[in-house]
Amino acid sequence: MEDKRNIQIAENKFPLIEGEEQQIFLRTTYINYLNFSEGLAAQFFTGRNIEVQRNILRENFGLTDEDINSWESRATRYQMTSESFAFFLHTA
Structure with a gap:
């Protein structure tokens, strides 16, 4: 039987830190x-x-x-592999 747990998810909650600690947390992240x-x-x-x-x-x-290969013709225009082009499109 599946193990079911009630895990409460805190929505819209930022870690309870303030001031300089918050800046350090954000910078590290x-x-x-x-x-x-x-x-x-x-x-x-x-x-x-x-x-x-x-x-x-x-x-x-x-x-x-199939999704990755669909970018092959466009990727060759920029002298990229279809993998590099797909990655660029999804991160840019």
């Missing part, structure tokens, strides 16, 4: 997000492992191989 994004971008624009790129697009953006 922003930096971590940038580092994550730069890591993904580096993989797409310098890496050549197409399967890894396709897996990232499938898992993070819900794209299928």
Whole structure:
């Protein structure tokens, strides 16, 4: 039988921090997000492992191989792979 739990989700709640602590929290969150994004971008624009790129697009953006391949003609105009172009479109 499924384990059902009642988990209360706090909606529209910001962590209960104020002043300088809030600035530190926001700065840290922003930096971590940038580092994550730069890591993904580096993989797409310098890496050549197409399967890894396709897996990232499938898992993070819900794209299928058909969706990714549909951008191929446009991607070649910009001298990009269809994976890089799809990633660019979904993050820009």
